[in-house]
Amino acid sequence: MTDLTSLTLADAREGLTQKSFTALELTDAHLAAMEKARVLNAYVLETPEQARAQARAADATIAKGNAGPLAGIPLGVKDLFATTDVRATACSKILGNFIPPYESTVTSQLWRDGAVMLGKLNCDEFAMGSSNETSAFGPVVNPWRREGSDTNLVPGGSSGGSASAVAANLCLGATGTDTGGSIRQPAAFTGIVGIKPTYGRCSRWGIVAFASSLDQAGPFARTVRDTAILMRSMAGHDPKDTTSVDRPVPDYEAAIGKSVKGMKIGIPKEYRLDGMSGEIAKLWAQGADWLKAAGAELVEVSLPYTKYALPAYYVVAPAEASSNLARYDGVRYGARVNGKNIAEMYENTRAAGFGPEVRRRIMIGTYVLSAGYYDAYYLRAQKVRTLIKKDFEDVFAKGIHAILTPATPSAAFGIGEKGQADPIEMYLNDIFTVTVNMAGLPGIAVPAGKDGQGLPLGLQLIGRPFDEETLFSLGEVIEQSAGHFTAKKWWV
Ligand code: GLN
Numbered sequence: 001m002t003d004l005t006s007l008t009l010a011d012a013r014e015g016l017t018q019k020s021f022t023a024l025e026l027t028d029a030h031l032a033a034m035e036k037a038r039v040l041n042a043y044v045l046e047t048p049e050q051a052r053a054q055a056r057a058a059d060a061t062i063a064k065g066n067a068g069p070l071a072g073i074p075l076g077v078k079d080l081f082a083t084t085d086v087r088a089t090a091c092s093k094i095l096g097n098f099i100p101p102y103e104s105t106v107t108s109q110l111w112r113d114g115a116v117m118l119g120k121l122n123c124d125e126f127a128m129g130s131s132n133e134t135s136a137f138g139p140v141v142n143p144w145r146r147e148g149s150d151t152n153l154v155p156g157g158s159s160g161g162s163a164s165a166v167a168a169n170l171c172l173g174a175t176g177t178d179t180g181g182s183i184r185q186p187a188a189f190t191g192i193v194g195i196k197p198t199y200g201r202c203s204r205w206g207i208v209a210f211a212s213s214l215d216q217a218g219p220f221a222r223t224v225r226d227t228a229i230l231m232r233s234m235a236g237h238d239p240k241d242t243t244s245v246d247r248p249v250p251d252y253e254a255a256i257g258k259s260v261k262g263m264k265i266g267i268p269k270e271y272r273l274d275g276m277s278g279e280i281a282k283l284w285a286q287g288a289d290w291l292k293a294a295g296a297e298l299v300e301v302s303l304p305y306t307k308y309a310l311p312a313y314y315v316v317a318p319a320e321a322s323s324n325l326a327r328y329d330g331v332r333y334g335a336r337v338n339g340k341n342i343a344e345m346y347e348n349t350r351a352a353g354f355g356p357e358v359r360r361r362i363m364i365g366t367y368v369l370s371a372g373y374y375d376a377y378y379l380r381a382q383k384v385r386t387l388i389k390k391d392f393e394d395v396f397a398k399g400i401h402a403i404l405t406p407a408t409p410s411a412a413f414g415i416g417e418k419g420q421a422d423p424i425e426m427y428l429n430d431i432f433t434v435t436v437n438m439a440g441l442p443g444i445a446v447p448a449g450k451d452g453q454g455l456p457l458g459l460q461l462i463g464r465p466f467d468e469e470t471l472f473s474l475g476e477v478i479e480q481s482a483g484h485f486t487a488k489k490w491w492v
Pocket of ligand 1: 129130181
């Protein structure tokens with residue numbers, strides 16, 4: 001029998017419907033693979049009993065002929081999502097052993113449709129990071145290695161566990177969240193597909209908040225089609241999230257294989273950074289050629305405020321984080337370190353519970369929101385944000401259907417290699433992705449090639465608001481041209 005863990009989600013769905021194997025067999029194959037791959041540190045909690053119970057229930061619905069669209073599909077869940085009776089930590093010590101009594105809307109929709117939860121996935125602490133190195137559970141290892149090297153590389157972040165697990169066949173798909181690039185950058189670093197939907201498309205309810213005006217949940221999978229299948233279950237209106245948008249969820253999978261003939265694709269000249277690596281420039285040109293060969297028209301466009309996106313993001317995101325993280329005070333959740341009085345207890349708890357990157361963000365955020373600096377930093381960053389959004393609106397108003405850019409400025413780097421002395425070195429990873437969050441737009445990362453050392457590289461497509469379908473159609477063209485990327489298994 002073929003290795004069940006190497007199937008695409010769509011093929012697994014087909015195999016289950018044809019009764020070529022059972023959901024329990026599919027789940028067991030994944031649980032066995034997870035056990036052998038613990039060195040990757042992708043899962044922070046494995047939930048085999050729950051997985052097998054869900055798989056048996058899925059088998060029963062398949063037998064009865066009333067299976068949901070994801071019946072029996074084993075998935076991993078970023079540990080930022082609340083899961084009923086299953087520990088959720090945001091990979092921070094401050095949540096201790098927090099066991100939520102409720103389920104996030106996005107994950108509850110996946111279970112409603114029959115999916116199986118294999119476990120909770122590692123991520124950067126409170127999703128702050130680009131390498132998964134800020135996690136209280138330690139770094140995640142990328143299944144990819146440089147040719148001829150056994151150096152462990154980062155999978156990107158913050159959804160590093162999700163990306164690594166999908167790339168290493170430890171689940172058929174996974175949930176992630178993306179505040180400034182945390183789905184697209186790790187997808188690019190691990191040779192898989194990840195999409196950040198339009199702000200408001202997926203409910204944020206039950207997801208640990210980082211920067212509420214930027215956070216969006218989205219899927220990871222090994223093919224564009226598989227992400228489209230997952231998106232349909234994850235998206236939808238939720239009255240419990242006031243920023244969730246009430247519009248019908250399309251059948252995203254129907255967009256796969258649709259002709260892109262006549263579509264206008266913008267190539268933003270401001271993304272051609274000084275000192276951009278030749279490999280990235282080549283990949284970008286190659287992607288444009290593939291879309292052209294499929295009948296799309298390439299148009300140079302301008303997004304003049306791009307250069308302010310990263311600095312503005314690193315004001316807005318920490319500001320919102322400092323407010324969102326005020327609730328972790330040692331009273332309501334998990335960890336507590338006592339003190340002489342309540343103020344000292346708060347201080348001790350927060351000093352011990354938060355890691356250095358989270359503390360840095362809280363301090364920056366508190367500073368930019370403080371009375372004397374609010375206008376100079378926070379208000380100004382919000383104005384820049386409006387201009388960034390307007391840049392995109394102007395481009396789309398000219399009839400552009402989507403924008404093509406690189407997903408990241410480089411391939412995956414080594415664990416401990418970046419950002420130690422200067423955090424800005426790490427922040428620069430998000431240079432191509434944060435604009436999309438600032439503007440609330442959808443963005444997909446699709447693997448498109450390899451660098452000189454054999455590591456995967458991704459391209460990003462940015463779409464009009466709520467036009468994820470065009471991204472799936474275009475993304476599939478790139479995927480068909482570039483082929484699939486599979487890491488050599490060294491961990492078993
Ligand atoms: N790397 C960015 C940050 O650290 C984005 C993180 C994210 O999208 N969650 O803020």
